Amino acid sequence: MAKIENSQLGDDDHLPSIEEICNTTWEPIYRFIYYKVQNREEAEDITQETYIKAMSHLQSGKVNPSKYIGFLKTVALNVLRDLWRKKKRRGTAVNIELINQMDDTAEDPAEMSAQRHLIENALSKLNKEQRTVIELRILKGYSVAETARLMNKKEVTIRVMQHRALQMLADILK
């Protein structure tokens, strides 16, 4: 994770500019948000929203520059939670407290590494075809048609296989 030093963002006599704050902090914040949403489009929008919400506080001088990234992550999480609440209002009534592990603030590299290990372990418990379909579709990003061609199966079969594989993974990861 990028560590922001006071010297990068000015001293007590010089409050950092918008450029200085964005240039030195955007990458860890974007990565943090991407981890939650897993797509670039939403990650870009939410990163932007986060900085818009946070900037007046950061520029007020009340937040220590060494705490900028922590502060921005908290704001990002609030933006994400607002978004999730809005989606829930449009959809079914789900208890907001039942936010899954993706929604936690866990950002510790050790925890992330443990989670990665957990997922890889779960994948290894699938049969070969199921693992292949998940690897091709999600990890390598192939379309259903491409995956069907590579696995010499019909598209409908690929959809069924990936559905079952994900059900199994969900059970393993519970």
Added chain:
Amino acid sequence: MENNERKVSDFIDRLNKEQQPDEDEYSTESDELKELYQTVKLVKSVKDPTMPGPDFQKKLISSVKSEASRKRPQNKRKWAFFISIASAAAIIALIVNVMLPFGNSNIVNVMADAFEEVEAYHGTLEIVEMNANGKSTTQVKLEVWADKNGHYYIKNLEGSNKGLVTVNNGEKKWQVHPHQKQVHIFPSTPDGYRFNFELGNEINNVTNALATNVIGEDTIAGRKATILEVTPKGGEPYQIWIDNETKLPLQKQTAMHNAIQYKITYTEIAFNNTIPGKLMDYQLPKGFEEIDKNSEQVVTDINEVQEAVGFTPKTPRRLPAGYVQDRLVVVPSRDVAKIYYKGEKGKRIVVSQGESNGEFKPAANAILGKIDNNTAEIQSPVQDFVGMLGGGDPYAEGTNVNSIRWQQDGFEFAVVGNTPLEELVLLTEGLTDGEFKMPTVDEQEFSPQVEVPYDLTKEKNDQKSVDAGSSPWKLDPVFVAQVFVSLKISPDGIIGDYPISMDELEVIKNTGDEAIIAVSGDKTSIKKVYLKRLVRQDITGIWTVVGYDPA
């Protein structure tokens, strides 16, 4: 079940394309799908994130800045309130501020804060012309209704256009000409006309001025007022009278040009919640003819646009903060599609697009940027109504309407709005998926082989003459280059046509303060002319030749 299989597959496809899914674990009503969507994200999280494009940082900074400037007045008000409860000294200062004339430092903020509280206003505006001998003539008296969303109703009570009514209700703009028994219809946006001394515009001008100074006290229409001298970024200083009670502008006096100056006064003004609905509703008066100069036809969706003009218009992937799509229109006579977006406080952006007709020729005075490898014409504010910018309502010179125009993939696009250029840039980037580059000229590029000496005192005097309305051609870099090259060809003076024509001159760089003009043909050995805005670096600044390249 089969439906869920497809939904999960669609969800994976969207994430693979790095796009927001149509449905996710928070919006689905199915418990099974919620669990599967979460699992897909967990699996995908093993991969490294896809990082944004190279210009993301730039876009991020631009949007944060744009939002920060939008919020500034509110923050100031909150801040003032904070101080008032936190500190007794500040309370006293606030009382003094209310009771006594303003101090120099806070007058602009106080005025902006006061306007924040205004929803609408109604008054009588008088415009008086004064000559250098002190003789005054009332030019026009107007009844004005205006609100902070940019809607207005103006009726000419006295003057050459007595009875003329001009209305813009945000959807339509029209003028009722009682003598001709005609009603002329115009597009509501962008509306360059507005009217003189519109309070929001006036306060913006003061906020953006180079300097403001309190120079005295006066009584206008029975109201005590403070006189403020405003030095704008372009042009001569003018004076504005600010009501000591309402903290809003009451009167403005322009600088004297060619022995004439104008005094514009609200002889009456009152503040309301809204403009009466009957003034904002369009109705063709009995016996009047409707003349539609607008020729825009509102359509309901993109399919209708496609049917009307034969192509599917591009829509921006994202909008600047606070904007929503307002309406879609087509101009069948020109096969042009327009998408109107509306923001807060009367801000509007219009995206126009149509198949390109021939070579792209940017306006002579435009700043030239790049969208991918295409030239982008940037006018801030709009002065020349060329290409996709033409064919609509005339925009007034010196208004706050900005534009970006370019050609790409056989189409011409124009993004126009009464908004800061940064917001237009954001929308343009969202529209093109391309990289937008504002112009820069590096020193290596701007290094003429032959330097042309100049006298800065003379240039400053020339600038004053141009400010007063003389030699407007000095504001056009192509014209200045044409005169320079022509005088090199005919040093004794130009008789008849210029020996070098405009067609032989092409702007290859224009950053707004530096320009390079390429010269073609064999009438001269000069191949490039280098110009600078030496005195003032905005649209009111004159251009001076500082060098050239011989062949």
